[in-house]
Amino acid sequence: MGVKVVVEGLSKSFGAQTIWRDVTLTLPPGEISVLLGPSGTGKSVFLKALIGLLKPEEGQVVIDGVDVCSCSDSDLYDIRKMFGVLFQDGALFGSMNLYDNIAFPLREHTRKSESQVRDVVMEKMEMVGLVGSESKLPGEISGGMRKRAGLARALVLDPQIILFDEPDSGLDPVRTAYINQLIVDLNAQVDATFLIVTHDIGTARTVPDNIGMLFRRELVMYGPREVLLSSNEPVVEQFLNGRTQGPIGMSEEKDAGQMAAELAELGKDQGVPHIVPQLDVSQGLPRRTAVQRRQDRVMANLGSLTPAAQQEILSTLTVQEKQRYGVTDSGVVTRPPNQRTESMAGSLSTEEVAKVPAGAAQGQRPSPTPRTSGAEDDAFWAPGESVSEQPAKRGWFGRKRGGK
Ligand SMILES: Nc1ncnc2c1ncn2[C@@H]1O[C@H](COP(=O)(O)OP(=O)(O)O)[C@@H](O)[C@H]1O
Numbered sequence: 001m002g003v004k005v006v007v008e009g010l011s012k013s014f015g016a017q018t019i020w021r022d023v024t025l026t027l028p029p030g031e032i033s034v035l036l037g038p039s040g041t042g043k044s045v046f047l048k049a050l051i052g053l054l055k056p057e058e059g060q061v062v063i064d065g066v067d068v069c070s071c072s073d074s075d076l077y078d079i080r081k082m083f084g085v086l087f088q089d090g091a092l093f094g095s096m097n098l099y100d101n102i103a104f105p106l107r108e109h110t111r112k113s114e115s116q117v118r119d120v121v122m123e124k125m126e127m128v129g130l131v132g133s134e135s136k137l138p139g140e141i142s143g144g145m146r147k148r149a150g151l152a153r154a155l156v157l158d159p160q161i162i163l164f165d166e167p168d169s170g171l172d173p174v175r176t177a178y179i180n181q182l183i184v185d186l187n188a189q190v191d192a193t194f195l196i197v198t199h200d201i202g203t204a205r206t207v208p209d210n211i212g213m214l215f216r217r218e219l220v221m222y223g224p225r226e227v228l229l230s231s232n233e234p235v236v237e238q239f240l241n242g243r244t245q246g247p248i249g250m251s252e253e254k255d256a257g258q259m260a261a262e263l264a265e266l267g268k269d270q271g272v273p274h275i276v277p278q279l280d281v282s283q284g285l286p287r288r289t290a291v292q293r294r295q296d297r298v299m300a301n302l303g304s305l306t307p308a309a310q311q312e313i314l315s316t317l318t319v320q321e322k323q324r325y326g327v328t329d330s331g332v333v334t335r336p337p338n339q340r341t342e343s344m345a346g347s348l349s350t351e352e353v354a355k356v357p358a359g360a361a362q363g364q365r366p367s368p369t370p371r372t373s374g375a376e377d378d379a380f381w382a383p384g385e386s387v388s389e390q391p392a393k394r395g396w397f398g399r400k401r402g403g404k
């Protein structure tokens, strides 16, 4: 189901130029996360740091118990095999047809026979909708098809983590919609951990489970999509709603024309609710198993989210889900999630009462809920990992610089 990626206090500079500092976040296994930010904020640099192509000056990137930033070359070699990367331009070899481009990692890194290679290549080409284009050269096809081919190549070694560098860049709105749907469908099929970096508002609003935002050298916010999509933080609100008014100036963001086009396409005006539904998988495909894991995790941490995000999350639960998690529409915990036993019936222990977010029902920002040793927390913060020794300090929600 993909692996967890834990980024802790990561800082990167080139000479005197700080790209970003103290970035802390966790990519939950199998979920889709988006890192959003204006052009030039270091999104591509961040992806390169995750795969150990660039060395941050401070911090850790821990995958499977190994810190990518400080591990040996041989460990790094093994870790890299867990990644598939879709580079911004597809990064295909111009003189090779699509089949050979996609077969390339298999021929380089495995001992598969040509007939085994063919099976894998054709399977991945089918997954991305490219069957029939095997003999085409990259120069003969559209940008959208090049991205698909790059994606098929990223998939051939069955990666547990897939990084997408601006999968939507250079595509028209229709092709962007197709690639976004493809990403969601692929997540359902391969259940790997996805990280997409983009500056596209539509992608950020519809594709991910979690959103982070880089701005002016910091990770301003990171968490479940509902938190950012309902946020009043000026930078986040401006960006996710594509407003020209706000802290983000034109010089560091897309030009006015592009922004206006995106807004028109989203049918966005100030009266429309912030949160549009997340894309679902195409008919005929399996459900995304990450959806249930994420729901369990988010519900276990509900009290630590903003009231607006809590309301949004609660409004999407079915009656059965509310019962299962022991919540009402106001978010009050009526019983500990998934832990009810006969002896608990009818009463709340002190610990359970402590889980009820103070002020949640009144619509105030709740004070951070102390982490209890709930089953969900333990499941997420598996014991024995070097990074999980102080779970209280390392919530997967990330933190603001200087924050707690
Ligand atoms: N290898 C490098 N050496 C020096 N500066 C770099 C290098 N790679 C990226 N940068 C700088 O880092 C900044 C962020 O770049 P990048 O990650 O490409 O931004 P984004 O992907 O968000 O548009 C830019 O100012 C860029 O010039």
Ligand SMILES: [Mg+2]
Pocket: 043, 044, 045, 165, 166
């Ligand atoms: Mg980039």
